[in-house]
Amino acid sequence: MTTLTQSAPWQTLSSLAESVKSAHMRDWFADDAQRAERLQASACGIFLDYSKNRVTDDVLTALFDLADAQGVDAQKAAMFNGEIINTTEGRAVLHTALRNFSGNPVMVDGKDVMPEVLATLDKIQAFTHSIHSGEHKGYTGKAIKHIVAIGIGGSFLGPKIMTEALKPYRTDAVKVHFVANVDGCHIHDVLSERDHEDTLIVMSSKSFSTQETLQNTLTAKAWFLKQGGTQEDIAKHFVAVSSNVKAATEFGIAEENIFPMWDWVGGRYSLWSAIGLPISLALGFDNFKGLLEGAYAMDEHFKTAPKEQNLPVLLAVLGVWYRNFFDAQSQVLLPYYHYLRGLPAYVQQLDMESNGKLVTQAGEAIDYETGPIIWGSEGTNGQHSFHQLIHQGHGVIPVDFLMPLNVPNQDDTHHAMLASNCFGQAQALMQGKTFEDCYADLNGKGLDDAEQTRLAQHKTMPGNKPSNTILFEKLDPFTLGALVAMYEHKVFVQGVIWQLNSFDQWGVELGKVLGNQVLAGIQGDADSADFDSSTQQLINRFKQANAPK
Structure with a gap:
């Protein structure tokens, strides 16, 4: 057994789980009129109702004790202070420095990294302005109208999903197209509809050698040259986000159009860096900065809020509770907002790449479950397909319901229907429907008792299915930044509790x-x-x- 499973809080939770499994949330709500009011928290414009979870006050206390025993506060401080917590690669973990607006230095190996971070932000701002204003022109004198952003993993997923989620904030100056798949069909389809004279390629690869990204960029280069551009013209139509300046310049990219990356930023945390250049180009720099400001606000909340009101900590310990004490194999995210439909895929990479590990930081084999399978899609669509498994399938699948209270171009009927489905599903998962209620519904249907009993058995739903409901006023750049940072810190806390290095892969x-x-x-x-x-x-x-x- 590892020290984690031998710890006093773990043993307490194991004991509590046995008693909680025999209780039903229906009864807790009936007996405690203040439950919803007590089990809620908010920060950075995000409201969390976690009352529909299979937890008591004793369980929450034990979960917070577990976080304390595993050193969450110390590891949190180490991360923000630039200490080397990615021990297998000997690196600091400082994506938080990329959105640090405190004015305070952030030290790595005795050097303040903030001047370079802020200089890169200024460079992103200036380049974005040059594109949007038409100052930066292609080799024939045409203004840039289309951006083809080429990357893979975090270099692709973050920028793509953020620009999708913030579609109402997109600029009309340019249109951004994302390519990740090395399947030639994708890059062919995107380039075949572009005019090379008004197209800019943004290649994102720290090493400038990632197989899929490099091949797609070479294909784009061949397309550009075939259309009439020359090697010298590449400087006006290709930019790179990379730490390999030599390879980028040899490719033909002008050195002033190479944006830096740092080894203390992991790919799945890189959207806050120059990897976010396509976000700035798609939304405008002010909206990109708003995304960073929201994340910074969540960083400050995570650093300072008590555990009982700390959104990332609450979500993290609830996830540990179900993963380790209820054998929950997966966690589902259900955004009730069309533009946020990509969030489950983003959190999927963030969580599963971080905490899908076999050994502890110390190299010991793990004898407990770690990262869950993350999945999900638009809430209302899922109600007509996979929600069935959550309602009546065996096992526990915790749910995060997410919804903005207001949406762009709001149609009150549509939005009320959206909200009613979101809240109704959460209620149905918690309450279920008893056999007795299902049997009573069939009265007067002309059925004999055997048939009525048989059908009632099929219609019965056990309920007691846990969920969080996460609401926000609207999904603007600030709120999206805070929301993504919330999930980042949730994953970090779980990694600390499970004794993992959440930053290698x-x-x-x-x-x-x-x-x-x-x-x-x-x-x-x-x-x-x-x-x-x-x-x-x-x-x-x-x-x-x-x-x-």
Whole structure:
């Protein structure tokens, strides 16, 4: 057993779980008229109702004790102070410095990183203005009207989902198109509809060598040259976000159009950096800065709020409660807002890449469950498909319901229907419907008792399904920044409790290495002995199918 499972708070929670599992939330609400008022918190324009969770005051106390025992406060301070908490890569973890508006220095290895961070923000602002104003022109003198943003993972997902979520705030000056998939169909479809004379390519890769991103950028370069551009013209139509200045300049990108990255920013946390350049180009710099300001506000809340009112801490300990004491395999996010439909995919990468780990920070094998499977989609669509499993399936699937109280171009009927579905689903999951109620509903239907009993059994829903309801006035840049930072810090707290390094991703790295090896095998530059028989068979079939006819 690890020290975590042997700890006093863990043992207390194990004992409490046995008694809580035999209780129903219906009864708690009936017995406590103040439950909803007591189990709520708010910060940064975000309201959290966590009363529909299978927790008592004793459970919450034990969960906070567990967070204390695992050193959450100390690790939080270490992260914000720039200490090396990514121990396997020897790096600080300072995505929070990218949105630090306190005026205070942030030190890494004895150096204040804030001057360079702020200089990069100024550079993003100036470049965004030059594009939107038409000052930056293509090689034929045309203003830039289309941006093709090429990246993968965090270099793609964050900017794409943020610009989708903030669609009402997009500028009319340019249109941004995102490409990540190395499947040539995607880049072909995007480029085939563009005029190379008014198109700018933004390539985002820290190393300037990420396989998918580099290949898509090379394809874009070949397209640009084929359309009539020259190697010299590339400087006006290609920019890079990368730490590899040499490779970028050799590609043809002007050095002044290379935006820096730092090794203390992980890919899934990088939207706050120059990786967010496409966000600024799509929304305008002021809205990009608003996103950063919202995240900074959540950082300050996370640093200073007591655990009982701390949104990231509350969400984190509730997640630990279900993952480790109710065997919840997954967590579902249900945004009741069309523009926020990409959030589950964003949190999926953030959470599963961070906490899908086998060993503790100390290298000990883990004997408890860690990161859950994160999934979800638009709430109202899911009600007509997978909500069935949440309502009547075996097991516990905790739910986060998310909804803005006001939306752009609001139609009161539509929005009222949206809200009624969101709140109604949360209520139905908690209350369920008893066999007795289902049986009574069938009275007078002309059924005999056996048939009435049989149908009532199918209609019965146990309820007692936990959920959080997360509301905000509207989804503006500030609120979205706060919302994303809230989930970042939630994942961090869970990683600390589970004794993980939440900031490396060796599984992802292995996939990259093997992908390159297989590519070499397909192209004939690798020995067949490098591959297992199954992989070699697949390579052979692919080569045969693509051999010259």
